[in-house]
Amino acid sequence: MSLPTTIEARACCVPRVTSSLTVDDAERVARVFKALGDPTRVRLLSLIAAGEGGEACICDLTEPVGLSQGTVSHHMKLLADAGLVTREQRGKWAYFALDRDAMDAAAAALRLS
Template identity: 55%
Template sequence: MHNGGVTTAPTARDAVPEACCTSLTSEALSVEDAQRFAQLLKAVAEPTRLRLVSLIAAQDNKEACVCDLTEPVGLGQPTVSHHLKILVDAGILHREKRGVWAYYSIVPGALERAAAVLSPGR
């Protein structure tokens, strides 16, 4: 580089920037999908809710009555029902009313879809 009669070596600042990035994949989440997935992650990011999903998924028929979920998590029915509602709203669980009790089951494919987003290209 020439600087007022003095020749100096070019610095990194003087270099012409090259394209450093490749084009992004079209398989990335849309804004709407990212919002839905964030809701799902927020729902299971709470330890009690994660435990509830685990308890339901571990059942032979993949469903459980709210009355059977209170003791394992050590919480009262209203609190457990609140956590279950959040999981239903996030699309992880399905709720079915049978008489006075509510039964919860894993929404088919919900956990697999979450796993696919977390590990693309599997």
């Protein structure tokens, strides 16, 4: 039995995917998007981005999100582990800044080429 000419003439099973992320890159990107999957963490990133010099002290992040310092510290650890923020200890306070390269890489992972 033969297929109709219109179907036979089509290129069947031509690879449409020309590149993909490596397994390591996919795991790294997944950690980033998992960290971004929580609204509180997205808000924290927004607060840091809006902070003077693009950074914020942990002490300035608790009130705007309405959470304890311990809970905010936990969220910030997840963001730091995902590579989205850098942490600098200044005396007893931790200051966080966005890692612009990591943010750009996360956005690039979604771009179509």
